[in-house]
Amino acid sequence: MAGSKFVWYELMTSDSAAAAKFYCDVIGWKAEKSSMPDMDYTMFKAGADQVGGAFTLSKEAIASGAPAGWVGYIGVANVDKSAAEVKSAGGAIHRGPADIPGVGRFAMAADPQGAAFALFGSAQAGEASPADTTKPGHIGWHELYAGDGATIFDFYGKLFGWVKGDAMDMGPAGKYQMFGPAPGSMIGGMMTKPAQMPVPGWGFYINVPSIDAAVPKVKAGGGQVAHGPQEVPGGQWMIQCLDPQRANFALVGAK
Numbered sequence: 001m002a003g004s005k006f007v008w009y010e011l012m013t014s015d016s017a018a019a020a021k022f023y024c025d026v027i028g029w030k031a032e033k034s035s036m037p038d039m040d041y042t043m044f045k046a047g048a049d050q051v052g053g054a055f056t057l058s059k060e061a062i063a064s065g066a067p068a069g070w071v072g073y074i075g076v077a078n079v080d081k082s083a084a085e086v087k088s089a090g091g092a093i094h095r096g097p098a099d100i101p102g103v104g105r106f107a108m109a110a111d112p113q114g115a116a117f118a119l120f121g122s123a124q125a126g127e128a129s130p131a132d133t134t135k136p137g138h139i140g141w142h143e144l145y146a147g148d149g150a151t152i153f154d155f156y157g158k159l160f161g162w163v164k165g166d167a168m169d170m171g172p173a174g175k176y177q178m179f180g181p182a183p184g185s186m187i188g189g190m191m192t193k194p195a196q197m198p199v200p201g202w203g204f205y206i207n208v209p210s211i212d213a214a215v216p217k218v219k220a221g222g223g224q225v226a227h228g229p230q231e232v233p234g235g236q237w238m239i240q241c242l243d244p245q246r247a248n249f250a251l252v253g254a255k
Helices: 016-027 059-063 079-088 153-160 211-220
Strands: 006-013 030-033 041-046 049-056 069-075 092-100 104-110 116-122 139-146 163-169 175-180 188-192 201-210 224-232 236-242 248-254
Touching: 006 016, 006 116, 006 139, 016 030, 016 041, 016 049, 016 201, 016 211, 069 201, 069 248, 079 092, 079 104, 079 116, 079 153, 116 201, 139 248, 153 163, 153 175, 201 211, 211 224, 211 236, 211 248
Parallel strands: 006 049, 069 116, 139 188, 201 248
Antiparallel strands: 006 069, 030 041, 041 049, 092 104, 104 116, 139 201, 163 175, 175 188, 224 236, 236 248
8 A cells, every 4th residue: 555645735934925926937837716714815726726825823823933845745645643642652733623615634743854745634535635746836745854864764654654766865965765655656755954954844845947047037026045956866856945025935847
């Protein structure tokens, strides 16, 4: 039986309207307001596929210094069971299991080294179906910058059924361990975070048709290219960026 996959991505930001315009201009997403009551939530679509959402942090959260950032939702069969397993394995539950009426159940969590993620169980029969990660506008790769990349895999492997793929020696930075829900189906990599990165966290790579075309769009929209373009295995090129509200994201595509 294959392991779990990422099924949703959510941007928590200081200005969801401005952020939505930026990502739509850079990636080609379409933004739509959701019909959820009592919450101003923007949905991002790549073609006909919903790939993520965004909402504005509360004034209190912003005043307390809560940073803008993306969080990935990992599909599980039973959110309550998985939340208990997170805690028993040394992780944390920052928001306990709760229902999204008509959509599913979720919980906000962190691994034992502090990297945040979310659990999601669909209200539909079975687990949520992940998007096609190869298409433009979809998340093509998931990267964990861990407090200790050598020891964190066991937590995720046991919790989500992930398996190891190839590992690349990155010299002083240690190993870059690829992982996926099944052998031969890699969806990301794990490594020890660089010293200048303040806390562990997940990074997400969004597919674009052309990295050369994306770089000026990021800059024109008020974002920053922090690293790259850099070639990655498979002949693709990537850039790591900050959006105008200082949330980290990355793009991957042909050059």
